[in-house]
Amino acid sequence: MSLDRIIVALDQMSIEEIDVFLKQKDNTLPFVKIGLELFVKHGPELVHRIHNDYKKKIFLDLKLHDIPVTVAKAISSLKGLPIDFLTVHLSGGEAMLKAAVAEARVSIPDCKLLGVSFLTSLETTDLEDLFGIEDTDEAFLRLFKVASISGIDGVVSSPLEVSLLKKHFPNLLSVTPGIRFRDEIDSNVVQDQKRVMDPEQAFDEGSDYLVMGRSLTKTDRFSERIKSLQE
Template sequence: MSSSPILCAIDRPDPAGALTLARSLNGVVGGVKLGLEFFCASGPDGVRTVQEAGLPIFLDLKLHDIPNTVAGAVRSALALEPAMLTLHASGGAAMLRAAVEAKRQAGASTWLLAVTVLTSLDDADLAAAGVAGGTGAQVERLARLAVEAGVDGLVCSPHEIARLRRILPAGVKLVVPGIRPAGPAGDDQKRVMTPQEALAAGADVLVVGRPITGAADPVAAARGLLGGGSGR
């Protein structure tokens, strides 16, 4: 398995195609992310299929519901033994603590990651939703809440990495989407950064989707993100 800090986001619904892509990336990326599109189409059996590639799975479900429901969902998801699992920090302290307790009871090593502010949102989007202070302040509020509840790490945009590193304990993992090679992003991510910039700022794991999956040669694209595919 590669020691690369890059995870490839496989945003497609078919397990066979996802498995083929994951197999081709084994030894190049550090794991693959499976999100809602994949999970809603293929379910737990689809996750098991992709696991045949031998790569760690980041199960990006962004759970957000009442505490009891989220705890039950976490228990079910942990049966798949994902390396990482997401829930929304905005679900509140009780929900986060219920998820952490469900993980503790399961004896799982999965990283529970709290999503702060989606990378598709900017200050104007938050203001329109009634959230004052901008993305930086909201990310900080939610990050403190989640870490106090006991999560293993956070999902944040590249532009909040340095700010969070200043205020959070050193052991908190930062998993960062919105990673793009140098040049125009050309998609719905608004708060982006290059892989080198994000790692230098203090990211632990980088999540990259379309720059890899949309390339004519995904393996070459993945290698090129870090200059030849080397890890940190």
């Protein structure tokens, strides 16, 4: 496995905790994710600081979802930010996604736009209760098709849908949250994520990038965990 393909989610961390985590001598992970909570609280300044002080690539996970013009204007407001990935919700529809792509190519041309499918906190029963989805593969394929048509660069989905994505839309990047180490899965230490897989399995399924949070940011076995990701 390659650390270049691991993205660390800095979720539910204070600025002080982020600094301590990123300053660890064994922390050679090059890619971090800044989510909605951190961005709302600290704004663009946090993105610039992490990029400049720690030389990290940035995945800005805002999951934008609104009418097309609003999403386009939101992306326009990110102009000049050193971000490599940005998320929008695929359920916003083709018009919204195309508007997002068009604006991203102008305002943040070096950034890849990723479409979020269904949140990894949702189980099959949730998908049926909320959206009337009984055939989950068909539901995911519909979203993946919209992603492909819109021209976005990739998809965020749980590891359980990666093989489906790569079979039908191999040109789309697969960015995969819901990743836990095998011992965590066996012990059911997965917090609010339901559709999970370990790193080796997820890469075998075809994931291009893995998103890992508390498994790395809250562990007292950080060096050991990093070594295991390099094996």
